[in-house]
Amino acid sequence: MSSLRSNRSFLRLFVGRLTTNAGDSLYYVAAMWLVWELTHDPFYTGIAGFLTQAPNAAQFLVGPLVDRWQLRRVLVAAQATQAVLVLAVPLAAFTGHLSPWVVLAVMPLLAAVDQFTSPAQTAALPLVVDDEELTTANSLYATTSRAADTVFNALSGVLVAAVGAVALYLVDAVTFLAATLLFLGLRLDDETDDPTGADDTESTVSAFEQYRRELAVGSSYLRGSVLVVVVVGAMAVNFTGAATMAVLPAFAASFDGASSYGLLAAALSVGTLVGTAGVSLVDDVPYGSLGPACLVASGVTFAGVALVDWFPATLGLLALAMLPMGVFNVLFQSLLQSGVDDELLGRVSSLVGSGTAVTMPLGSLAGGAVAGWLSPAGLILVQACAVSVLGVAFGLHSRFRALPPVGEVDETVLDLGEQRTERGDDRTVETAD
Numbered sequence: 169m170s171s172l173r174s175n176r177s178f179l180r181l182f183v184g185r186l187t188t189n190a191g192d193s194l195y196y197v198a199a200m201w202l203v204w205e206l207t208h209d210p211f212y213t214g215i216a217g218f219l220t221q222a223p224n225a226a227q228f229l230v231g232p233l234v235d236r237w238q239l240r241r242v243l244v245a246a247q248a249t250q251a252v253l254v255l256a257v258p259l260a261a262f263t264g265h266l267s268p269w270v271v272l273a274v275m276p277l278l279a280a281v282d283q284f285t286s287p288a289q290t291a292a293l294p295l296v297v298d299d300e301e302l303t304t305a306n307s308l309y310a311t312t313s314r315a316a317d318t319v320f321n322a323l324s325g326v327l328v329a330a331v332g333a334v335a336l337y338l339v340d341a342v343t344f345l346a347a348t349l350l351f352l353g354l355r356l357d358d359e360t361d362d363p364t365g366a367d368d369t370e371s372t373v374s375a376f377e378q379y380r381r382e383l384a385v386g387s388s389y390l391r392g393s394v395l396v397v398v399v400v401g402a403m404a405v406n407f408t409g410a411a412t413m414a415v416l417p418a419f420a421a422s423f424d425g426a427s428s429y430g431l432l433a434a435a436l437s438v439g440t441l442v443g444t445a446g447v448s449l450v451d452d453v454p455y456g457s458l459g460p461a462c463l464v465a466s467g468v469t470f471a472g473v474a475l476v477d478w479f480p481a482t483l484g485l486l487a488l489a490m491l492p493m494g495v496f497n498v499l500f501q502s503l504l505q506s507g508v509d510d511e512l513l514g515r516v517s518s519l520v521g522s523g524t525a526v527t528m529p530l531g532s533l534a535g536g537a538v539a540g541w542l543s544p545a546g547l548i549l550v551q552a553c554a555v556s557v558l559g560v561a562f563g564l565h566s567r568f569r570a571l572p573p574v575g576e577v578d579e580t581v582l583d584l585g586e587q588r589t590e591r592g593d594d595r596t597v598e599t600a601d
Contacts, residue, residue: 172305177296177355182309184350185289188247189313191343193320194327195254195278196220197433198336199271201328201426202257204417206268210544214536217414219272221532223280224525231515232382234287239295242288243351249281251344254337261334286521291514294505295356303502303574307447315441325430386515389508393583394567398500399523401558408554410528411535412547419544423479431483439487443494455499456571460563462492467556474549499574507577507584 172178203216234242256274260266297305327336390396420429450458469489473482508516535547562568572581 172297172301172308175296178293178305180350180354181289181292181296182312184243184247184347184354185309186312186316187343187347187350188285190316190320191340191347193316193433193437194324194336194343195340197321197324197430198328198333198340199275200417201325201429202271202333203268204421205333205426206266206271210415210418210539211536212268212272213417214411214414214532214534214539216272216275217410217532217535218529219276220279221410221525221528223276223283224528225522226280226283229383229518229522230283231287231386231518234284234291234514234518235382235511239288239292239356240351240354242284243292243354244348246281246284246288247344247348247351250278251341251348253277253281254341254344257337258334258341266334283518287514287518290501290505290517291510292354292356294510294513299506302505303451303499304448306498306502306505307444315437319434321430321433321437323430325427325433328426328430382515386512386519389512389584390516390519394571395504395520395582395584396523397562397565397568399520401561402524403527405551405554405558406524407527407531407534408547408551410531411538412544412551414532414535415539415544415547418539419548422544423482428479432486435483435486436490439490440494440497442487443491443496444498447495447498450495451499451502451575452573454572455503455574455577456569457563458499459496459568459571460559462496463559463562464556465492465559466490466496467552467554467559470552470555471549474545474552477545503571503574503577503582506574507579507582509579509584 199220200213200216203212204210207213253274257266257271260270293305293309294302324336416432417429420426420432466489469485472485473489476482476485504517504520505513538547567583571577
């Protein structure tokens, strides 16, 4: 931990991520509640969830670009662009043109630009910390990010009730500008004299063809791996999870409106925070047994959220449901970073991100569409069943069950790339150049 505190590149990356996460917490609560406030219809919050999540499904297209471009420039450009976009809503309100359609139009634009941030941060972390520090760094990332989420999700509900959702858009613009300044001073090992990050093959191979080949390399490297098992399972759970999040404003409205929505969002973060903070206590447990246990425990507790009709208990159970999910997700991120070749990490992480997110936009639409006859509590119960079933399925899957602790994971364990060739599989991985 002391080496991380003295690592200036890590600190800039860390504080920049923390700043944007805090602002994003304010923005998400403000945006979803503003749509609900303008329409009072869960169908529109379902559309809002769809528009926010849809760009995630295309994140795999970003991976090859992130692997080729200088990561510092990607991070700076993404934050600066988002700072400009988020100001559209306050401007519309100031000029008297605010409508749900303005809010909905901004959502996919912000989400599309943000697709560059996550894979860039994922790819940058191994460049600034040693391999043996990755789990600690990821846990610190997740813990402090969730701490910020907890504070600012709760605060956002209070602020929305006190000063209105539009004011939080201005705060979010400030956080994006602050992150831009932090990333401007970041220095990474991928920086060269070539500002485009292009190699010698650019003179003979078109940019599009090179992009296509690099994307194919990432796909071929990943295909057949046990990581695909996780992606397929996450697709089902994320569908139901997105449906639940789409109707969360309506669920909060049945209690005490905007402040309850902020508290529910804070409870989600509290549970994840506790889970990520304690991940170092279990990182030596085989992931193949810990992962299924986490999911089943989470599913059972989600059922309690759906069935208990007392707001304090709802908050507590929601936090408890997210605790094992926090453990599962942080360790999975470390598993990716430990097992995947550094040169392919950007595109592989974006492929995994796209795969796990592809069903979320449809889930948001479905949640809004069925909200008229299935209550928000009913949708939470569906989510509980989906998470529990996935935990059981992972526990029964022989390749997942055989996964060791994340610190012992490598390409052979995950069955990535050339490791398939070594065992006689004829699906080989091309080179990018």
